Amino acid sequence: MAVTIKDVAERVGRSITTVSRALNDYDDVNEKTRQRIKQVAAEMGYQPSSIAQQLRKRRTDTLGFIMPTYGPRFSDPFFSEFLAGVGNTAAKSGFDLLVATRPPGEEELDAYIRNIQSRRVDGFIIVRTRRNDPRITLLQEHNYPFAVFGRTEKHNNFPLVDENSELGMQLVVNHLVEQGHKRIGYIAAPEDLMFAQYRWQGFKTTLAAHKLPLNPAWVMRGDLTQRSGKRLTHQLLSLPEPPTAIVASNDLMAIGALTAAQELGLTVGRDVAITGFDDIPWSENTHPPLTTVRQPIYQIGALVTEMLISTIHGETPAKGRVLLQPSLIVRASSAPR
């Protein structure tokens, strides 16, 4: 068995109380004793049992992150970067990270309930908010700390970070209009995802601001994968009067769109413009490179984690609601006509 505080206490001939207090730098222990205790503890390789500590301190110093995964071969570049942001920030504040992967739905919610009721973590990080998000409802009912990436329709009396998607889309549409495009199509994200709404709003509004028509036939809805981007683009470009530019609501679908356009013998950037949203690393190296909107995922992960830790500590986070400004990355997929 591992070495416990009792072993150390016996070794130095002091009580476990004194050992504990020495190691935690209380000032009611003699300096010499403290030195000796610290030395012996180090020699013996003593580390307090985190479990016993958690039980006694009534906190776990652990954050929960349940990743919504779609399908088994799940490989979303979003998550590894976000995870790095969360993990590094948590570690900096002495927090551990408990990660699980669940498809959205009942199983997912069960995981939340069990983790709450068994007090396994001190709080949760929520990503990819959905309409009427059941995770948020649940956590609020239980009065459990959490922080969110992605706006919601509810009263936001909880810490939240989001990108300004409307602005992002506005930048995209403005850019396309500058390039002379007048027939602009759109590939939307699944309706229940909150960001789908905001991006769509931004698109629609900006189009209207330019007094450009919004042909319903030019609007498709995909499931965020390349495959669906490709399929829908095939449809769009086969219309009698196809759009000259296609705005996809994420990079993966835009990349699928690139493929589709090329399969139809079109040169992207000249015959048709295609744009994405997210700026995943891949987008820099597509053919042609993809015009897109950059979201600083790593920083968002870090920020949302800081906010969660503040609320766990009982502080109201300095900023309760942050809207980050995205930037347009212009690349060859929307080159001047």
Add this chain to the structure above:
Amino acid sequence: MAVTIKDVAERVGRSITTVSRALNDYDDVNEKTRQRIKQVAAEMGYQPSSIAQQLRKRRTDTLGFIMPTYGPRFSDPFFSEFLAGVGNTAAKSGFDLLVATRPPGEEELDAYIRNIQSRRVDGFIIVRTRRNDPRITLLQEHNYPFAVFGRTEKHNNFPLVDENSELGMQLVVNHLVEQGHKRIGYIAAPEDLMFAQYRWQGFKTTLAAHKLPLNPAWVMRGDLTQRSGKRLTHQLLSLPEPPTAIVASNDLMAIGALTAAQELGLTVGRDVAITGFDDIPWSENTHPPLTTVRQPIYQIGALVTEMLISTIHGETPAKGRVLLQPSLIVRASSAPR
């Protein structure tokens, strides 16, 4: 505060012992009492405190996974897929997953030590083995359960999964030779990574089997990123007598190589062949699509997790050492000449 076993006990007018035994289906409690206890527990939303359970049971039912991350904007498609395999398998056996992100080195090893000494997890999952891997040394010294993805040079008396990289490279080289290539270059991975060795071995051996020359000038060493793949390919193709095919030891570098070749005005697949290794999702959609070797990352993650859980349970895993057979995926980047 959350509801404890004591609350349930008081509510049903039984001792906490009886409640505990009822919920755990011991047979020394009256069937009626059990029913009632279970019902009340459910109504009250009682879940045993996982921490108290862990303390008492002397196990955490938690696996540790410390991801070696290079640099802050870290986004390796390998990890999200692997993580999904690990996470889902762990959940199936009732294990949680504690994830951390550390750059290889001292900090990383510290994290292992602390987690071991504070008995935070029951075992570790190790990936991307390195030469003389200090993580393995450490875990063996402490006699701590772990399972590994990637072979090592030590006696393997621990569970281990790897792909047969030699075979993978053999398939690649055979394929290129069939296409008539005689001058084949190589972009190696960092020397301290074990898989770098095996892939290099496979390459070298197969070349020799075909009695083909191995010009030292055609061998470069990269750091697994696109950037280095691109840079090194520039160098390779600028040689007075450049190779006609370039074998990269992972997909990301191969993708960098594609870019470099195109920048030099070459048509990949016709003027020069380029191959990768891993078959990340991206590789299917490069221009041209990348010939590569498929590793079933998700399954590997699942398998290595099963093995770890077996060893934690004190069983010797059914198969202590698994070598998976990769398959060659031929795409246009190595089209017939």
Add this chain to the structure above:
DNA sequence: AGTATAAACCAAAACGTTTTGGATGTCAAG
């Protein structure tokens, strides 16, 4: 000498479980 003050230490309680080793009551058999 007596008393207040400070320094150094510690026993015991508490956190919420599971498990050990009975205790109690009932019923049937002798």
Add this chain to the structure above:
DNA sequence: CTTGACATCCAAAACGTTTTGGTTTATACT
């Protein structure tokens, strides 16, 4: 009426900490 056997229950210990509320001893001050 006694004895066993069985069913049902439970008090207490243990897991390894931290914290509370002390006690003891030495020192300084009247």
